[in-house]
Amino acid sequence: MHIATADIGTNTVLLLIAELAGSQITPIYQEQRIARLGQGVDAARKLHPDAITRVADAIRDYADITRHYGIDRLYATATSAARDASNKDDFVRAVGSIAGVQLDILSGEDEALWAFRGALSNRPDITNATVLDIGGGSTELVVGQADRILFRQSLDVGSVRYTERFFPSLPPTEQQVIAFREQLDQAINSYDLETLPNAPFVGTAGTITSLAAVDQALIDYDPTQIDGTTIAYERVVYWADRLLTMPVAHILRLAPGVLQGRADVFPAGVCILEAVMRRFCINELVVSDRGLRFGWALAVSTR
CATH class of the missing domain: 3.30.420.40 (ATPase, nucleotide binding domain)
Known part of the structure; x- marks a missing residue:
């Protein structure tokens, strides 16, 4: 169908x-x-x-x-x-x-569930995983297996939300960065989970796929070069720190075909990713080009 x-x-x-x-x-x-x-x-x-x-x-x-x-x-x-x-x-x-x-x-909770299903919809080789979905307004963390969800939680932490709250312009001031990181860490620490299982850590949605493109120096977005690639935590730290020193125009030049309409909120999104990976001691992220729209296709297919 x-x-x-x-x-x-x-x-x-x-x-x-x-x-x-x-x-x-x-x-x-x-x-x-x-x-x-x-x-x-x-x-x-x-x-x-x-x-x-x-x-x-x-x-x-x-x-x-x-x-x-x-x-x-x-x-x-x-x-x-x-x-x-x-x-x-x-x-x-x-x-x-x-x-x-x-x-x-x-x-x-439903967004978390179907983002999880969508992100893994082309990965039958992954039967246990943690999926992270960083959006503009919220961030979802889901731990699950092929047949069941073990944990899911959505936080009001997102790239647009936190950019509007802390960064009226880029690059932000030192005081703005300090306030941003303090509130971000406090929010990420509120996840009702102490540790994550020893399973692939999969990231989906625009911040993460855009970071994969930028880290590979892609000018335009190519899903065949993004889906399934990995990003080391050290690279996430590098980009989180670097992006906070750059004006929007310079960020956009990193990947014009990828960051158009996203460059101003990209630094906050990458910092959210860094905070989650640091909180749960994640060394490497597997990137999924799929997400909620794929999961929702599965959800409505039986209607």
Whole structure:
């Protein structure tokens, strides 16, 4: 069967059109747009009208693409920014009115579950894993096996949220970095887990895939060069420290085809990754180009 899903995150809107055969997902078409639904949500707890319009327009276009592929329905999910917003119902109505698409707003726990399933959807060789999903508004940590989830938790720690909170401009001041790292470490230490199992540590979502591209000096994003690659903790530390010294324009030059629309929140995202790896003494990260949109395809395939 063919299926179409859209993942509306705090920073991006992702489209997946795929062929689904049992639990095997073969991508046919994918697209990404930077719509930043989470613009100002951390402070206002409300979605900005312009952000709602940007996302609704993107979903309308994605619905048109879905029909072009002969698929009747686009299954769309929204995550942290929509969860936090007091006007989430207005957002759901806008997407329905403008795009004609019914929207599911996922809880943090459900986001964690389906990000885990999606990240490992092309890795039958990994039967036990920890999956980390760093988003714009939240970060999910999931420990699981092929047939069951052992632990999952979502924290309100994200690249857009923490950039807006601590970094009004880049590079940040020394005082801003100190305040940022203090609150970040406090948040990461609140995970209800002391240690992680001896199993692959898999990372998914834009911060991690972008870091893999930057670390390989890729100018444009190439999933065949990203999916399954590894990043050592020492490289994460290197980039976290270096990015905090760079203005946005210089960050963008590292990988223009990758960091467009993401360069301003990239340093915070990489620092979140470093904090999690340090907290759990992780030496190496396996990168997954897949994530929630793939997991949601599995979730809705039985509807």
